Amino acid sequence: MKVFQTIIAVVLGALLIYAEADFPAWASSKSPANAGELSQYYIKNIYDETLVPNMVTAVLADYRGYDTLFETVVVFTAGLAIFAILGTGVMREKKTAVPAPKRIYSEPPFDLIVRISTRMLVPVIQLFALYVLAHGHHSPGGGFQGGVILAASFIMLELSSDLRAEAAKLTHRMSIWLGIIGIVIYAGWGTLSLFFGGHFLDYDMLQALFPLDPLMARSHSMLIVEVGVAFTVSSIMLLIFRQLVSGGYSIPDKQA
Amino acid sequence: MDLQTLLVSKLNYWIFVILMIVGIWAIMSKNNLIKKIMGLAIFQAAVILFYVSLASKEHGTDIPIYPHDLIHPEHHGEVDHHVEEDSAKAHGAYEKHETAHHEEEHVKHSDDHDAHAEKDAHHDTHGDHQEAAHGVAHHDAHAPIADSINADDFNNPLPHVLMLTAIVVGVATLGVGLSLIQRVYRIYGSIEENEILEAIQNASDDGLTLQPEEEAAAQQE
Structure with missing residues (x-):
């Protein structure tokens, strides 16, 4: 029993609970977070400024566009870092305490029922992912959520069958490229508005491409940007899963 | 302030504090690196819960979407x-x-x-x-429609946005942490902190090395 650490944790918890008395009550609309000028502005003006009913999507893809762009880059960088840390399947360490496994999930102990039902479920999950992605403007959803659901469908497939055989269909190289494509879609769309005389990620200026209205240009630009996010998030989540579950030995046999 | 008010009107903070303390305790006192990382994940979940609970309003919609x-x-x-x-x-x-x-x-x-x-x-x-x-x-x-909207009728969208990105980035960085542990396990054969420290001290005796491959090869020659 770690007495010292437990005491520290309990004292910290007691202090925080003591401080609770000064916190605003739960669900109070007068709390600093809710009564703040910024959130009030968002709630009042988002529909007039962007024509997007879902405030979260509008703030994510438009008002905080820079933040979301670099969050996407962080996800991509994390994928690359995992790739660099665990290696690409061909191990360089000569002396390791744990020898490289001969096979990863190559034996077929998989249940037939699980495999077949997964195969039936996967298209439905992918369709739902696309729905969540495309309907992010009008209902809860968007690039991050749709991308993660899409990745989950592939992960299900790989959990229920041979990891390496599945990895041969959508290779690691492809995953990295899809991640890059996602970031290029996002950053490229932001850069495009520079050519029409706006600022970076200033979607109003793209009305020349959508001959409708500056507001509709904003609304559609958000969808395009979310598609970029979905590309990166889905491919990198799949990559992270593969690398972690196999300890870096997930590269398909024919490439190794 | 009586105890009932403290319990009922601030329930979200209680849950947040308890989860956070569990996470911190796991980070501090666990010997197993995976358990430490899981403590970090619990801590992160507590912070996310805290932010999202701040966004709710008494008469607000569940999700901040215009009807x-x-x-x-x-x-x-x-x-x-x-x-x-x-x-x-x-x-x-x-x-x-x-x-x-x-x-x-x-x-x-x-x-x-x-x-x-x-x-x-x-x-x-x-x-x-x-x-x-x-x-x-x-x-x-x-x-x-800006003038016809009462801001108290909608939950605050800003914490939702911040946590939406934080969750995905949190998963990605958690993956980086887990991959580092896998690498440690590959080299030292253990994910227990004390065993790894022992292995580092006995590195030269066991023939295990922390040096890059080329240097090690040069030393052997």
Whole structure:
């Protein structure tokens, strides 16, 4: 029993609970977070400024566009870092305490029922992912959520069958490229508005491409940007899963 | 402040504090690196819960989305019916019914502009674009809705946005942490902290090395 650490944790918890008395009550609309000028502005003006009913999507893809762009880059960088840390399947360490496994999930102990039902479920999950992605403007959803659901469908497939055989269909190289494509879609769309005389990620200026209205240009630009996010998030989540579950030995046999 | 108020009106903070302390305790006192990382994940979940709970308002919607009635008032069943009946009749009827008047404007607008709107705006005659163009017409015809919105009726969108990205980035960085542990395990054969420290101290005896491969090879020669 770690007495010292437990005491520290309990004292910290007691202090925080003591401080609770000064916190605003739960669900109070007068709390600093809710009564703040910024959130009030968002709630009042988002529909007039962007024509997007879902405030979260509008703030994510438009008002905080820079933040979301670099969050996407962080996800991509994390994928690359995992790739660099665990290696690409061909191990360089000569002396390791744990020898490289001969096979990863190559034996077929998989249940037939699980495999077949997964195969039936996967298209439905992918369709739902696309729905969540495309309907992010009008209902809860968007690039991050749709991308993660899409990745989950592939992960299900790989959990229920041979990891390496599945990895041969959508290779690691492809995953990295899809991640890059996602970031290029996002950053490229932001850069495009520079050519029409706006600022970076200033979607109003793209009305020349959508001959409708500056507001509709904003609304559609958000969808395009979310598609970029979905590309990166889905491919990198799949990559992270593969690398972690196999300890870096997930590269398909024919490439190794 | 009595205990009941502290418990009931601040329940979200209680859960947040308990989860956070569990996480911190795991980070500090666990010997197993995976358990440490899981403590970090619990800590992160506590912070996310804290932020999201801050966003809620007593009379707010569950999710910060404008209801359909607010942004498309002409789609109300009664008003629609009224317009259908009166659309060909005298203008007096529209003066009485403000919303119906707006609807008429909207209809006229789309009638007038449909011809060349088809040409210059509707390259793509997809249903979504049609609806979008109508939305624009509607938007032009109506006053902005900002003044008719009470901010207390909607949950705060900002914490939701911050946590939405934080969750995904948190998963990605958690993956980096787990991959580092896997690498440690590959080299030292253990994920227990004390065993790893022992292995580092005995590194030269066991033939295990922390040096890069080339240097190690050079030393052996």
